[in-house]
Amino acid sequence: MSLKALGAKIFARRIRKKVNKWASNPTRTQERVFNQLINTAKNTSFGVDHHFEKIKTFSDFAKHVPIRDYEQLKPYVNRVVEGEKDILWPGKPLYFAKTSGTTSGAKYIPLTKDSIPTHIRAARNAILCYIEETGKTDFVDGSMIFLQGSPELSEKNGVKLGRLSGIVAHYVPKYLQKNRMPSWETNCIEDWEQKVEAIVEETVDKNMTVISGIPPWVQMYFEKLQEKTNKTIGELFKGFELFIYGGVNFEPYKSTFEKLIGRKVASIELYPASEGFFAFQDRQNEKGMLLQLDSGMFYEFVKADEFFNENPKRLTIGEVEKGVNYVMLVSSNAGLWAYNVGDTIMFTSRSPYRVVVSGRIKHFISAFGEHVIGKEVEEALKIGAEATGVLINDFTVAPQVNPEDSELPYHEWFIEFSETPQDVETLALAIDNSLRKQNTYYDDLIKGKILRTLKVTVVPKDGFKNYMKSIGKLGGQNKLPRLSNDRKIADVLSAMINK
CATH class of the missing domain: 3.40.50.12780 (ANL, N-terminal domain)
Incomplete structure (x- = not known):
């Protein structure tokens, strides 16, 4: 020694x-x-x-x-x-x-x-x-x-x-x-x-x-x-x-x-x-x-x-x-x-x-009174990832209040994977089930057909890095918000993904 x-x-x-x-x-x-x-x-x-x-x-x-x-x-x-x-x-x-x-x-x-x-x-x-x-x-x-x-x-x-x-x-x-x-x-x-x-x-x-x-x-x-x-x-x-x-x-x-x-x-x-x-x-x-x-x-x-x-x-x-x-x-x-x-x-x-x-x-989703908080989404993602064996690089969540094709509103999860899984729907369902168990308000909205189950949008490799770079917050002590009650981040990510 x-x-x-x-x-x-x-x-x-x-x-x-x-x-x-x-x-x-x-x-x-x-x-x-x-x-x-x-x-x-x-x-x-x-x-x-x-x-x-x-x-x-x-x-x-x-x-x-x-x-x-x-x-x-x-x-x-x-x-x-x-x-x-x-x-x-x-x-x-x-x-x-x-x-x-x-x-x-x-x-x-x-x-x-x-x-x-x-x-x-x-x-x-x-x-x-x-x-x-x-x-x-x-x-x-x-x-x-x-x-x-x-x-x-x-x-x-x-x-x-x-x-x-x-x-x-x-x-x-x-x-x-x-x-x-x-x-x-x-x-x-x-x-x-x-x-x-x-x-x-x-x-x-x-x-x-x-x-x-x-x-x-x-x-x-x-x-x-x-x-x-x-x-x-x-x-x-x-x-x-x-x-x-x-x-x-x-x-x-x-x-x-x-x-x-x-x-x-x-x-x-x-x-x-x-x-x-x-x-x-x-x-x-x-x-x-x-x-x-x-x-x-x-x-x-x-x-x-x-x-x-x-x-x-x-x-x-x-x-x-x-x-x-x-x-x-x-x-x-x-x-x-x-x-x-x-x-x-x-x-x-x-x-x-x-x-x-x-x-x-100030970081929560309550577009429909569900008041989902950061701890709940992180726990749900952890359980979903463990159940499906996927590796997560980063993620953020936002509500989709006005979806196309007259479908029910939902929570949209933007997730960047180490390797994109073949079956994203199974992961989405596992996350959704965990979130429903943690948050009774969210569960009631799903049961009452006010919301549909969440959707996962796959973010390409380095997508979040490019997003943080685009807003001048790459690296150091800067952090990506885990969830938002609006579409400010989500709309920018969607535009980047759909280029």
Whole structure:
């Protein structure tokens, strides 16, 4: 065992004890975080406007601070972007994480000297918890790759600006820098296809032990490696032990990855966002990710089916239940307050609190009142793919409200396969049956002949890649929406397919 591996093992035990300490005292931990946030920000513009000096309890907070999304918080954010200080959090932020909003255009999420370390610690602790649980440390001596956005930063009114993954690239610990891939120059390549080609050239002959990134873009990297070497990833990288991912559910990609790799590889799921590093998988055999209750973030939860009510009930960590779909709100040391992240989550455990991401509150299909959510379509696709033995590259779902030939409306599933199956109808029926079992509203619409069973439209090889490229969102941290309540994506895909 190398000195680095031995040090990692000792450090992992120490960190696990710290994690267990706050995880076993969730309510007290969140109360402490809440009080720190309110006391620190009470003299900011936001704190003064919302009477932070009067806030002593969560009830006070809910009374004075309404739920906001980015658009509603934007007047304050704009002041920060223009260079004002002490607006949402004391002083100025260190960075703006620039993200692409669906309705807001570019979003500028502040990252402060207090919030940045929580991102770094959570990513580090995810790996250390894996080491503590499994005892495996050999991978720390191999090469590690993190597929991410460019680390090059611009500046806006004295504050550095970039993609979150590019910003955190500046905080890679020194003990990882020697074996971290790709090179700085390659990481700065903006064109994603050129970047992947360069990464392949740099890594093809290395001892890659850890590979990290959003699944569809890592899959693209694996496919390029396989094309170049005619080997499985497991043959090429014999020491490849750990796949770290986030951003999208891995299940639809799992079978394809196992085929590309040629063997099973351990994985760690992360839940990072520009707004905060919310959770990570802390146990290999437990479902869900450990919610980060001690990372400068105070959480609230609203039942998803009540969220659009006039005054939805806001719950704290001690009031949530397992298996309920919640919208997650966060107040943080980055200066976000009762902020709607946009995600829906479900708790898989309350001791400790572990979550899975069930979808996006604005990403659903309810053209007929069925309210189908992301978790349901992903589960249905997983079951359908397993039943028929197909391998999925990517997919998205949209309603077809006005079909031709006077047939009943339906849900249209656009699916790109590794190899197009001969019998797509059998897959469609298996997916449909699973969806009907999960969603009684959808089942009732089928039974009542309001909807017909779903249709699968086959997307040609690289179809989704070409779509993402056409809208300027190829690679990095960009993700294809799993489902939409309109035909904006579907119509573009249909036009591309029928060219």
